[in-house]
Amino acid sequence: MRAGPSALLVFAYFIGALLCLSFVDPACCRFEPDGPVGQQVLWWLLAPWLALAAVSLLAQWRRWRRGSSWWAAVLAPFVLAVLLAAFTWPYLQAVNAVAGSRPASFGGEVVGRWRSAGRASIHGMRLRDTRSGALVSLRIHKREYDALRAGDRAVCDYRRGRLGFYFRWRFFAPQGCRFERG
Numbered sequence: 061m062r063a064g065p066s067a068l069l070v071f072a073y074f075i076g077a078l079l080c081l082s083f084v085d086p087a088c089c090r091f092e093p094d095g096p097v098g099q100q101v102l103w104w105l106l107a108p109w110l111a112l113a114a115v116s117l118l119a120q121w122r123r124w125r126r127g128s129s130w131w132a133a134v135l136a137p138f139v140l141a142v143l144l145a146a147f148t149w150p151y152l153q154a155v156n157a158v159a160g161s162r163p164a165s166f167g168g169e170v171v172g173r174w175r176s177a178g179r180a181s182i183h184g185m186r187l188r189d190t191r192s193g194a195l196v197s198l199r200i201h202k203r204e205y206d207a208l209r210a211g212d213r214a215v216c217d218y219r220r221g222r223l224g225f226y227f228r229w230r231f232f233a234p235q236g237c238r239f240e241r242g
Contacts, residue, residue, distance in 0.1 A: 070140070073147060080150035084157045085199075085228040105152075106145040113141035156221030157229070164226055166196050167215035169242065173208060187214055200237055211242035 117137045168190040174197070176182040183205035189196050198216055200208070208214075216237040218226040 070144070073144065077147035077150040080154040083230055084150070084153045085230050086149075086153045086225065105148050106142065109141035109145045109148070110138065113137035152223065153221075153225060153227060156223040156225045157219070157227055159222035161219040161221045161227075164218045164220040165215060166198065166218070167191075168196075168213070170208060170210055170212045170214050171195065172210055173205060175205070185214065198237070204237060204239065208239060209242070213240040213242055214238070 166189050168188045171186045171188055174184045182199055183202050184197055184199045185208055186195055186197050214237055218228055220226050
């Protein structure tokens with residue numbers, strides 16, 4: 061990407077997303093990331109950016125094509141669209157938190173644990189919520205993950221934002237989980 065006003069706007073967009081993530085912890089999800097609801101959320105985040113990339117490619121084809129090979133000219137707007145979609149999620153979490161929230165609590169028996177592999181491992185648990193009966197997937201800290209066993213009872217405090225996503229504040233009013241041996 062050539063340096064210019066648009067490059068600075070994209071850079072500022074990424075920095076803003078990182079700032080949003082530093083204050084709001086999207087610590088809870090009512091769906092499994094690989095499930096149909098998770099895929100629907102990802103699609104609705106990605107679709108507008110892909111449409112914008114296609115329009116940009118059609119409108120600016122000569123300019124994109126001039127300084128690079130044809131495959132790079134075709135691929136660049138779509139790679140940028142995927143990156144912009146990924147960095148839209150923190151903005152949605154920030155709007156969700158700032159627009160208004162109310163306390164929410166999940167409690168019940170721990171059914172299992174999960175961990176995502178990668179450079180930054182994320183640890184979590186699945187529990188059967190006593191009130192709703194739903195299987196809820198929650199992110200937890202590594203030290204809690206290490207001590208947790210299936211059959212334990214857990215109660216986790218969160219906030220439900222205006223858009224319906226559950227979250228925790230990172231600094232202002234941290235919420236946590238309490239565990240009892242099963």
